Amino acid sequence: MDDLASAFSGLPYFNPMMMMNKSETSATRRLLQCTGFGLYMNDISSKFAPPATRAPDLPPDAFAARRTIVDQVAHWCETNKSDSSVEWVPIMYLYELVKGSAKRARDWGHMLFTEPTLSQFLIVMIMPEPCDCGNYSHHDYDAMTKYQADRMMSLLTYLHEAWDWGNKPNWVRATYTTPNRSFKIDPAVLPGVNKSVTPSKGAPPIFHVTQESFSPTLLEGEIEKIDNVCTQGQETRAGPAVVEAARKRVLGSKEDRPDVGDAWMNKNPRECANCQLVKDKALLMCARCKLVHYCSKECQKAHWPNHKIWCKTASVTASAS
Template sequence: MDSAAFAHSIFGGLPGFNPLMFVNTSGLCATTKLLQCRNFGVFQVDISRKFQRGPEAAPDLTEEDFYARKDVVDQVGKYTDENIPEGHPLEWVPILYQFEVARSAAKRDRDWGHIVFTDLTTTRFLLVMCFGPSQCDCGNPYHHDYEELTKYQADRFMSLATYVYHKGNKLNWVRATYTTTDSKVLPVSFMDPNNVPTGSEPGKPSIFHITADDFVPSLLPAELEKIDNLLAQSSRELPPPALRQKVLGTKEARPKPEAWMGGKEKVLRQCAYCEKLGDQKMPMCSRCKLVRYCDATCQKAAWKAHKPVCKVAANVTKA
């Protein structure tokens, strides 16, 4: 059964309860993690313990992906330990190891971001994409999918954070780069929060420094609907229409990977009741747009637990 629905079915009657109160280290919804960072504190959302054991403890990642992400987490952790005093506002904490902007939003592999770190003020973010072998440097723009996809994910994350954090501390920047199987070392300039990278070394992955003033709007209407539903479940005030327009992008602006063929692969979905995997055609709850089911049988069986969560989303849709 979907964990949020299960929690709501048990604790939904308690005063002040909302379904985002339960922190899941393995959660892949970036909207939920951003909300939890400010609701409960960054360290409650820290995912580094996921990589303190072997890959068998992370069945949602391949062994190759597990070690690629662990390497990034270890590098940033070492930099933090050696250069930033404990408890300093600019300390880097990993909060996501793979993410989609909202539940059930990603349709293809290109829609997934990878590792995200935040400082303790949740106004600065590091985003690292983990890819396979390095691509050639022949000058063909279609052979630089890694660069395009990394910049795209940085713009999407800044669009999302701008929308979710429309009240509170003003965002500063999202800084993004990528690693490959033969280029694993992160530049110190990427991890240094006090300096803006002035450029990348020749032949090395680029560093993209995206600010709250220069990001490319990258969220789609269907994604914003899901995000609004999650904000409502957290009892958050929805952003004003003007901000919605500021972060709204188009399908045409999405990267179309040519060399990285994995980016075109469609994402499998999981039934929110029996947890079996299926394709993108799995029926989606028509009200909350956040969960999918194998069929009407699973949806009916899950309804009692899902109903309280879904009713909140329905009220957002009517508003």
């Protein structure tokens, strides 16, 4: 992908956001690509269609779970297309709000769907079976699912208000599924009504958040990275007063994150942007854009000819304009 970016970077119309990747983990980048290239160009259904080679970043059981969900949602849309105004399209799996924001297992989103107006979003979390240790925090799936809904609405709100991205976000709805449900989701989550919905008897809860009801969860460092991704994509930034108001609206703190068990607090391994090896140790981060990591100074230096095309910051761009 870096080689392609280098090849096209000299063209006057080149935009790094043109480099699409169906395995993209940054929700910020994918949302910008949805408005830039259309929703259906970002449909990831093909990654889970039979016969399929599983996504390389997912173990076989995780692949099967996501394929089950994608197939179920597609079947619901086909069955209800004459009665429903919503056509759910999967656009992401195993995602983080912006590259580097998922520092713990707790911070990853699992499946993200949206529809053609890009104003309604559906999150499906895929959870293991609860343990029998008696410690509820080890499987507080409700708290983690609600946290993901708040995180997504925080991101959508900031992108729309600070960067003039897309339509005004209407709502985000989130639920989860487990192996004992055969990874099926409650059909009650799928209709596109602009109000909270009641889950079926015995099903996991459904969290429905709007711009008026979400809890702000973005951190200062995450907002900085979001700004840098938007700058890479040459998005239009609002005026300073509007940006500051948007920041205040979505800014949270580390204390807002759910208090869960050790299994969800494991650090997330990172991949070196140059040698592409996944390392458990703390990697070096590009001090400028803060969006890529390296396992050594040698790798960082070797990768610079490719990375410099992408390495932009909103603060530098703003001061130069």
